[in-house]
Amino acid sequence: MVSYYAEYLPRIGTVTVTASPVEERPRQVSLLNATRMFIKTKDDQPIRLVYLPTAVARDTAVVLADQCQIADVAPEPAPVPLPAGALAGRPLECAACGHELLAADARRALDLPSENWAEMMDFWHCHKPDHGHGRPPARPGTLAPTADMCLVGVAHVSVVPPATIKMTESGATCGGCGAPLGPADGGAAKVWKWAVRAGRGADGAKPVHFPAELYASAVLLASIQLHANHKFELRVPGAGSVYVWVLNPSMMFTSSTQHTPAHAMKVLYAGAPAEGDAEYEPFDFPEAVVRELAALLAIRHAEL
Missing domain, CATH: 2.60.40 (Immunoglobulin-like)
Structure with missing residues (x-):
C-alpha cells in the first residue's frame, strides 16, 4: 500500500x-x-x-x-489553544487530578493583547520626525488580574489565587493534589495552560485540555510574528536547553495515518547551538515540558 x-x-x-x-x-x-x-x-x-x-x-x-x-489555496491561521472565550461557562480544573481551581463564570476572562504588549507600546506613538527624544517615553501601566477578572495569555492564565490554589516559595500548586501550576507573578499566579483544563460546561460539553507542545508552539509563533526571529533556546535554568530553528512556522498537514488536517511547524533542533551562533531567543519552560518536547521531536524525526 x-x-x-x-x-x-x-x-x-x-x-x-x-x-x-x-x-x-x-x-x-x-x-x-x-x-x-x-x-x-x-x-x-x-x-x-x-x-x-x-x-x-x-x-x-x-x-x-x-x-x-x-x-490557489487560502491561508488559515493556527488557533491559540484555550483562549478566554473557551473558558466561558466552564470551571478551570487541575489537569492532573480534576480539582476545581476556579468555578464556572466566577471571574471574567479577558485575552491579553499580546505576550509582549508593553514592549510594543514604545513604538505606538504619533509624533513629528523633528521631535527630540531626550526623554524616554512613558511606560504603560501593568495589566494585572483582579479578584473578579483573570487574564489569558498564549500559554498561561493569570489569576489572583483563590483558596483552591496554594502559593509556595516555588510558585502556585493545586490545592487538591499539589501538582505545580506555574510561577508567582507579584500577588498573582501565572498558571500554565498545560497544567489545567477547561472543565465540563453547563451544556454537557466534555473537558478540554491540550498538551504542552501546542502551547510551546503557540509561544514561538507569537514571538516570530512579533520579532521575526526564528531561532529559540528552550531552556531549563540549570538543567540544559533544546535549541530550535523554525523553518516554517505555520503549515498544515495530513498523512496516511492523520486524515484530519492538523497545524504544525517544520523545525531543526539540537542539544547545543551551532558554533559561533548566539542569536537564539531564550524561553524558560519547566524541565518536564522541555523533556517532553525533546522526546516528541526525536519521535517525529524518527518517522521521517
Missing part, C-alpha cells in the same frame, strides 16, 4: 503531496472534490485516497513531478 504525506504551505499557497514507495511515475492523479484526491500507480494496484490538509478549487491543475503541487 502506498503511504502519503501532504503539507499545506500558506505563504506560497501550495499543497505538496509526497507518496511512497512509488516504483514508477503515477499513471493517474485526480481531484475527487475540494479536500480529496486519488493516486494510482499501476493498473493492478488499488487507488490510494489522499485527504488534503486544506480545501482547493475543483478546477485546480495537478502538476505531476517528484511531488504533486496544488496551488
Whole structure:
C-alpha cells in the first residue's frame, strides 16, 4: 500500500503531496472534490485516497513531478489553544487530578493583547520626525488580574489565587493534589495552560485540555510574528536547553495515518547551538515540558 504525506504551505499557497514507495511515475492523479484526491500507480494496484490538509478549487491543475503541487489555496491561521472565550461557562480544573481551581463564570476572562504588549507600546506613538527624544517615553501601566477578572495569555492564565490554589516559595500548586501550576507573578499566579483544563460546561460539553507542545508552539509563533526571529533556546535554568530553528512556522498537514488536517511547524533542533551562533531567543519552560518536547521531536524525526 502506498503511504502519503501532504503539507499545506500558506505563504506560497501550495499543497505538496509526497507518496511512497512509488516504483514508477503515477499513471493517474485526480481531484475527487475540494479536500480529496486519488493516486494510482499501476493498473493492478488499488487507488490510494489522499485527504488534503486544506480545501482547493475543483478546477485546480495537478502538476505531476517528484511531488504533486496544488496551488490557489487560502491561508488559515493556527488557533491559540484555550483562549478566554473557551473558558466561558466552564470551571478551570487541575489537569492532573480534576480539582476545581476556579468555578464556572466566577471571574471574567479577558485575552491579553499580546505576550509582549508593553514592549510594543514604545513604538505606538504619533509624533513629528523633528521631535527630540531626550526623554524616554512613558511606560504603560501593568495589566494585572483582579479578584473578579483573570487574564489569558498564549500559554498561561493569570489569576489572583483563590483558596483552591496554594502559593509556595516555588510558585502556585493545586490545592487538591499539589501538582505545580506555574510561577508567582507579584500577588498573582501565572498558571500554565498545560497544567489545567477547561472543565465540563453547563451544556454537557466534555473537558478540554491540550498538551504542552501546542502551547510551546503557540509561544514561538507569537514571538516570530512579533520579532521575526526564528531561532529559540528552550531552556531549563540549570538543567540544559533544546535549541530550535523554525523553518516554517505555520503549515498544515495530513498523512496516511492523520486524515484530519492538523497545524504544525517544520523545525531543526539540537542539544547545543551551532558554533559561533548566539542569536537564539531564550524561553524558560519547566524541565518536564522541555523533556517532553525533546522526546516528541526525536519521535517525529524518527518517522521521517
